[in-house]
Amino acid sequence: MxxxxxxxxxxxxxxxxxxxxxxxxxxxxxxxxxxxxxxxxxxxxxxxxxxxxxxxxxxxxxxxxxxxxxxxxxxxxxxxxxxxxxxxxxVSGRSIIPGDPVLAFLNYILEDYGDEWLTRCMFHFRWAFPADVAKAATILPFYQAMNLSDEFSETMQKVISERQIGRLYVVGSNETTRSVIEQSYVRFLENMDRHLHHHQFLLGQRPASADFAAVGQLTCLTHFDPTPTDITIKTSPRTYAWVERNEDLCGIEVTDADWIASDDIPDTLIALLREVARTHMPQMLANAKAVASGKDQFETVIDGKQWKQPSFPYQAKCLRWTREAYASLNEKDRTKALAILEKAGLGDLVTATV
Ligand SMILES: N[C@@H](CCC(=O)N[C@@H](CS)C(=O)NCC(=O)O)C(=O)O
Known part of the structure; x- marks a missing residue:
């Protein structure tokens, strides 16, 4: 306890x-x-x-x-x-998983998008732009300890930046894909701005785990790394403020009525799900196929650009978990969930063969 x-x-x-x-x-x-x-x-x-x-x-x-x-x-x-x-x-109370199973399923998809796609945006912006590399490399060592000598922290700066820049390919970031990642972040912000105009959170007037997944990645993208911070302030001041507000929500009171209804999904949420279909889904499916056939690389096309990266067993597991969540819905809810996914172009996430 x-x-x-x-x-x-x-x-x-x-x-x-x-x-x-x-x-x-x-x-x-x-x-x-x-x-x-x-x-x-x-x-x-x-x-x-x-x-x-x-x-x-x-x-x-x-x-x-x-x-x-x-x-x-x-x-x-x-x-x-x-x-x-x-x-x-x-621990009971103040649940961040909606009680409506269809909404809980959409929450699962959006949480995965935050954790697994927005993290690519975060990693790319931090380690592909000189100003962002310089800031992260200088500050990150001091998050570990304050008593590092100047000499040691300088060595750490070099070690950390070389290691992380050398791992950009692991999240699929390269000269061909960089515009795909950067434009996806801008579209995400535009969609968030429209959504937040009418809803405090992704699934209504109370936060779900998907909100916290997005907030986690956005703490870096909107408030630490200079390049995406500038983009955020220009594109969606609402999202900038949303992130800071959401880091401490201990004071808000919520009720069950604060969730949106799964019978009435707002168009602004469908637009966010469409973004999942456009970027996250193709690479998830291609990755799962590669993992299933024992290939250590996969290739697909995202937004008309060649996307190539090492395959990642953990993300194949994420797709499996998403599909298990879908399979655990009763027939009526599954039909309802699939109709929402199809409206957003996300049907393949649960139906395509991998
Ligand atoms: N799926 C994990 C991912 C956690 C994760 O990747 N954490 C990063 C730091 S934010 C990490 O520890 N990376 C290992 C490394 O950088 O070596 C989760 O949701 O907790």
């Missing part, structure tokens, strides 16, 4: 979008937490008294949560999407 004297423990850094996603979730849900700044495994001399005692996660990702198992032993757990579902079952 989580209480003020027994808060949920998690570790991460302010520069990590998934860490910001989860901190915003915990604040909105009013779940007591203890946030340990840093990265699992960092040494005591960097200011990490917990460093030696915390268990290491199987895959070192931020944020890492520390949950006690049935024997009271702390286990390191990663991956925000299933952690959100776990917290839903452990």
């Amino acid at each position: 989580t209480t003020d004297s027994n808060p949920i423990k998690l570790q991460g850094v302010p520069g990590s979008p998934y860490t910001r996603k989860m901190l915003a979730v915990l604040r909105y849900r009013r779940i007591p937490y203890r946030f340990i700044i840093g990265q699992p495994g960092l040494p005591i001399e960097w200011g990490y008294p917990d460093g030696a005692s915390l268990p290491m996660p199987k895959v070192p990702l931020l944020p890492t949560f520390y949950f006690k198992d049935e024997n009271g032993v702390e286990q390191a757990v990663t991956d925000s999407t299933p952690i959100i579902r776990r917290l839903e079952s452990e």
Whole structure:
């Protein structure tokens, strides 16, 4: 049981979008937490008294949560999407998963888009523009520790920027695809601006996990990295403000009536789903096919441009989870969900053979 004297423990850094996603979730849900700044495994001399005692996660990702198992032993757990579902079952009230199964399914798709497509925008803008590289490389080391020597932080700047620039290809960013990624971010902002004009959140007047996924990535895109920050301010001042507001929603009160009705999906939400169909879906399907046939690369066309990148088993798992969520709907809800997906050009997400 989580209480003020027994808060949920998690570790991460302010520069990590998934860490910001989860901190915003915990604040909105009013779940007591203890946030340990840093990265699992960092040494005591960097200011990490917990460093030696915390268990290491199987895959070192931020944020890492520390949950006690049935024997009271702390286990390191990663991956925000299933952690959100776990917290839903452990702590009641202020749910971020809509009660309407069709809406919950749309939320799942939008959460995946935030986590897996907007993160490409984030990674691309941060590491493909000199001004953004310079800022990130200078600041990121100090998120780990304040007592780094100037010499060491300069070495870290070089190590981090070389490593991250060298990984741009992993998210599909290259000279051919950069316009696809950049234009997709601008369209996302335009769609958000139209949507937020009438709805406080993606699915109505209360936040869902999809909102927090977007907010997490957008903390970087709208408030840290200079190039996308400028684009955001010019394209959607509403989205700029939305991100800051949503990082701490502990004060808003909500009711069940605050969700939109799945019988009446606003056109502005369909437009956002159309964006998922245009960019995220083709690469998800192509990736899943490649993973299924054991290929370590995949190629597809997005927005008329060749898209080529290493295949990614985790994202094949994301597609499988999406399809499982669809399959778990009853027949009536599945028919309703498919009609919405088809209206947005997203039908293949659940029907195409992979
Ligand atoms: N699917 C994971 C992704 C977490 C993730 O990728 N975190 C990034 C930091 S924001 C990370 O730890 N990357 C590993 C690295 O950069 O080496 C989630 O939703 O929590």
